[in-house]
Amino acid sequence: xxxxxxxxxxxxxxxxxxxxxxxxxxxxxxxxxxxxxxxxxxxxxxxxxxxxxxxxxxxxxxxxxxxxxxxxxxxxxxxxxxxxxxxxxxxxxxxxxxxxxxxxxxxxxxxxxxxxxxxxxxxxxxxxxxxxxxxxxxxxxxxxxxxxxxxxxxxxxxxxxxxxxxxxxxxxxxxxxxxxxxxxxxxxxxxxxxxxxxxxxxxxxxxxxxxxxxxxxxxxxxxxxxxxxxxxxxxxxxxxxxxxxxxxxxxxxxxxxxxxxxxxxxxxxxxxxxxxxxxxxxxxxxxxxxxxxxxxxxxxxxxxxxxxxxxxxxxxxxxxxxxxxxxxxxxxxxxxxxxxxxxxxxxxxxxxx
Numbered sequence: 001x002x003x004x005x006x007x008x009x010x011x012x013x014x015x016x017x018x019x020x021x022x023x024x025x026x027x028x029x030x031x032x033x034x035x036x037x038x039x040x041x042x043x044x045x046x047x048x049x050x051x052x053x054x055x056x057x058x059x060x061x062x063x064x065x066x067x068x069x070x071x072x073x074x075x076x077x078x079x080x081x082x083x084x085x086x087x088x089x090x091x092x093x094x095x096x097x098x099x100x101x102x103x104x105x106x107x108x109x110x111x112x113x114x115x116x117x118x119x120x121x122x123x124x125x126x127x128x129x130x131x132x133x134x135x136x137x138x139x140x141x142x143x144x145x146x147x148x149x150x151x152x153x154x155x156x157x158x159x160x161x162x163x164x165x166x167x168x169x170x171x172x173x174x175x176x177x178x179x180x181x182x183x184x185x186x187x188x189x190x191x192x193x194x195x196x197x198x199x200x201x202x203x204x205x206x207x208x209x210x211x212x213x214x215x216x217x218x219x220x221x222x223x224x225x226x227x228x229x230x231x232x233x234x235x236x237x238x239x240x241x242x243x244x245x246x247x248x249x250x251x252x253x254x255x256x257x258x259x260x261x262x263x264x265x266x267x268x269x270x271x272x273x274x275x276x277x278x279x280x281x282x283x284x285x286x287x288x289x290x291x292x293x294x295x296x297x298x299x300x301x302x303x304x305x306x307x308x309x310x311x312x313x314x315x316x317x318x319x320x321x322x323x324x325x326x327x328x329x330x331x332x333x334x335x336x337x338x339x340x341x342x343x344x345x346x347x348x349x350x351x352x353x
Contacts, residue, residue: 054235054253064099065207065225066189071095072105072223073211085115089140089161092117103204103226106141108175110220112150114143123228125202132156136164143171172296175222177352179338180206184222193301194229194262194312195338203312204228229312232262263310279328289330297322298344298353299337309337 072095083091092105096119103126106116118139120127130139138157143150152171156164175181179192189209197204207225236251253262281289299314300307307316314335322333336344336353347353 057235058232058253061101061227062191062207065102065191065227068095068099068102068105069189069207069209069223069225073209085140085142088115089117093138093161101227103228104224105226106175106224108178108181108222108224110176112143112145112174112176114141114173114175116141126228129202133164143173143175174352177347180208180224181222182343184208184210184224186210186212192338194309196299196309196312196314196335197226201334202228229262236262276324276327278330281329286330292331294332294334296353297333297335298339298348299335300341300344301337303341312337 072091075091088107095105096102096117100119101122102119103122104116104118106114108114118126118130118141120130120132120136120139126132127136132139133156135158136156137159138161140155140157142153142155145151150171152169152173154167154169156166158164179195180190183190183192186209189207192206192208194203194205196202205227207227208222210220210222212220232253236253251263299309299319302308303316305316307314307318309315314337319335325331326333336347339347344353
């Protein structure tokens with residue numbers, strides 16, 4: 001067998017080609033590595049800046065809400081005569097104009113009277129949930145006991161407070177049972193954990209401060225300022241973070257206790273692994289479901305995976321089961337959260353849940 005001969009030209013050419021391939025591979029790898037590193041550092045730099053901006057934004061909301069609650073409580077404490085609802089409305093609306101991120105400001109009293117003004121421009125969700133028209137700017141809610149029972153009056157106004165419509169209905173809302181009222185202090189402005197606003201069933205947080213008016217030292221009143229968490233969620237969107245809209249980045253804002261305050265993560269529509277068929281109900285049973293109205297159900301904050309809340313939104317196996325029951329029977333459930341387990345059991349014993 002003859003020895004194979006390889007020319008010098010072929011050897012040199014092969015070695016040159018191999019060296020070229022290796023050099024190109026190393027160069028491409030280094031370019032990819034440094035490009036990825038630079039992109040990562042650039043992204044982290046942008047996120048750090050956005051994080052600081054978000055921190056400043058949250059601190060500004062905190063500061064504005066605390067200062068506004070203190071100012072309004074001092075006004076109410078110093079007024080010697082009873083103010084009319086129109087005077088209260090004008091004062092609260094001016095406070096909201098100075099702080100357009102406030103969803104609403106309200107006053108709850110120890111006799112369970114309740115007065116609230118809602119800022120319809122605070123979030124598109126608010127206008128949708130409250131069935132307001134495009135021309136409406138303000139909604140005023142008054143709840144009080146009367147000879148006809150406990151009534152809720154909802155008035156719709158435009159920018160100049162021209163009345164468009166008034167809706168009066170019965171109410172089972174008692175401010176003295178709500179987290180913002182129970183936790184309110186006369187010394188410092190308190191802030192609740194995220195919870196469901198009962199009127200709208202949307203999540204938010206409340207700043208509250210208790211006070212006693214000058215003309216009635218025996219009654220306690222609490223000023224509440226609501227912030228809808230959707231306004232914070234908008235600050236966590238990919239575009240707000242300086243990223244591509246389709247980057248699929250998920251961001252979360254946590255409290256120091258570890259609770260999720262807000263997130264840009266959209267809730268996926270719940271789907272069932274099987275077809276949910278409505279139960280057959282007799283005419284009397286259907287009439288009973290229609291007459292009974294919504295049933296208030298407790299929702300715990302952190303008993304996962306059975307029953308918990310994320311940014312105040314009910315979640316868990318128990319919630320899923322109740323949703324199935326609702327689909328099968330037509331029974332409507334309204335969830336109440338933001339309370340401790342002991343407070344929820346007390347409400348159950350008192351017939352409030």
